[in-house]
Amino acid sequence: MEWKRYLEKNSLKLILVGVLAAMVGMAVAGGGIAYADKASFCSSCHSMKYVATTWQASNHRQFTCGDCHLPQENIVEKMMVKNQTGIHDTYHEFLRDYPDTIRVSGKGRAIVERNCLRCHAYTVQTTFMSTGGQSCTKCHRGMIHGHIVVKEGVPVE
Template sequence: MCSLGEIAMEWKKYLEKNSILLMLFGALAAVIGLAIAGGGIAYADKASFCSSCHSMKQVAATWQASNHRQFTCGDCHLPQQNIVEKMIVKNQTGIHDTYHEFLRDYPDTIRLSAKGRTIVEQNCLRCHAHTVANTFMSAGGQSCTKCHRGMIHGQVVVKEGIGVE
């Protein structure tokens, strides 16, 4: 069993000048690491990042022509309830998209998965709750994308003289 004096001597070791410098360096490294991670997360949420893949160029062009162009891809396509869930889904979809981009096997028309559709629906209702509050949509179980499917990515865009559906 350690005596009180021995415990005090151990603490003195940790509070020496070199130990304090190491703790400050560790804290600084943690802050810099969090800033870099936060910057990377913010960059990966932008349309410029999402549209950097060949298969997303058409999707980005139709989004840019929509009334929702002020929102990021993540605002609609990622859960917004908490950061942990958002990062898990971002990683899952990022790995999926990178895999299919690498194989170049994306279909001509990209469709939402069932999970993706649920996330988009939740985000529609999150932003437009006031709009649907006194309609049949407020009862739940309805689909925003059933009627408004082409609102964001289904518009015809003219880019370099070519009509894109």
Template sequence: MNRKWFILILVFIGGLIGTGASLVTAEIAHKTGDAEFCGSCHSMEPMANTFKQDTHGGNNEHGFVAQCVDCHLPQDSVFGYMLDKTKHGINDVFVENFTNTDEIDWIARREERERFVFDSGCLSCHQALLDKTTANNPKSLQTHAHYKKQLEENDPIQCVSCHVTVGHNGQLRSELNKTHPEFTFESH
């Protein structure tokens, strides 16, 4: 066999294997990013339940449903997305299987929302809120001007700094209190 043909066949086979691996990886990433998958872990049930009641979870007139990963993973680059998805996935499997998730103070963890929600996800759908040529609501443009100014000054606040209950229908605290009560009352 001619050396050129051998290299050509090798490149072709490598391309097929690479394409196949990419497609399988993309399919796995897609199947492991929605509320059904994320809510399959006992500790994530309250989050998945309240998400499904939210506008972003499909409770809207358009039938739009965001995926958990649309908000909870960075959307800046495929590499960053996959790296964070891998890190979070390994951590979540470890925590769910080797720790007592009932001891996690989920209500207190809500105060760390800036660590778990990425603006790149918000802006992938809501970029028009920052652009006066495409914003369809002047009041919205006015209220988001502070956010845009902070971005320009490289001292950004995050979307969830103001939109505290976004993604969970404002009911996450109540849902968490069903299984992890903030307050317990002792009867005398």
């Protein structure tokens, strides 16, 4: 049988198979993205267990790690940052050379600041913070994760 005739005869079946495969692929990718945003995923690393514990005790425990630590403006930027930070964190987790005190990077701090303002815009608009250039985390640094010093994933007393 010739390919041309086969494609003409079975084109609808091939299109349906392609659409089904795309739907399954999107569902798997979407589920993976949603799972990777959860605290259970983030805290699966030894170095993040204590950070997750302090978050669990905070008044922001209803939010995922990604709600605060990843850009929310568009999915492309969110996924790029998630991949960059995931590779960075996995590298240091694998080598077990994470610092005693886990600190957010300058880029990460800017993302957190934007997300603070995204959620708290109404509250901030009536304060000196509304003029811009201020830092939420300067005053509220220990609000979510406490003031933590961690050695190999365990808090240091």
